[in-house]
Amino acid sequence: MKKAKIYIPNKNPMQSGLGKTNKWILEFETNNPTENPLMGWESSDDTFTELKLEFSSKELAVEYAKKNKIDAEIIEPRKRKTVKKSYADNFLK
Template sequence: MTKAIIYIPNKNPMQSGAAKSNKWILEFITKDPTKNPLMGWESSSDTLTELKLEFPSKEVAISYAKKKKIDFEIIEPKKRKTVKKSYADNFLK
């Protein structure tokens, strides 16, 4: 049985905007990772780990996983705190 996680990816730390942060990703988990003795890289014979599926909402991702009989775990996004600042705050004390 395949196992997957459903989550919203983090925004790029180099960008300040929150665009493209509303898509949900279904990503498969590696069953049996092996370590390459020569280079030390982690590899697997499971090709599903290379697959990332994008969905417009969490409900669509869950229904897809249930339809395809995929065990899944949902990672809820953390709410981001926004602190409203003004340029004048630099000079007030």
Template sequence: MKKAKIYKPNKTAMQSGLGKTDKWILEFEVEDPTKNPLMGWESSSDTYSEIKLEFSTKELAINYAKKKKIDFELIEPKKRKVIKKSYADNFLN
């Protein structure tokens, strides 16, 4: 079976909040992308690259991959470092 990666998506640069980052994604790795000679676009005959499965928890994604005998790589999300700021801090010190 093909290799997949299980990860939690990061927020996009256009997001200020953390919406749509609570799901875990199982996505198959793309193999052998080629350049389309007519249009110059990147294409592939690998239809697994179009599949992106969403799970509510990491455990559900791992159990699904094990049940379907899919080799997977688990990518843990990095912890966000939150620095509390206040407008008043600009005028102190």
């Protein structure tokens, strides 16, 4: 049985926007990773590891995994902490 994880990707730390963070990703885990002797990279003969599937909701991703007999681990997104600040707070310390 294939193993996969279902998650929402993190926000790009180099950008301030939240683009591409509303899709759920189903990503397969690597089976039997080996080290490439020439370059030292991790490699595998499993082509499923190169596949990332995008879904508009978590329910669709879970349904796809069940339908295709994929053992999926769901990673729930963390809530962002938002601190409301005022410009005047810079001068009150």
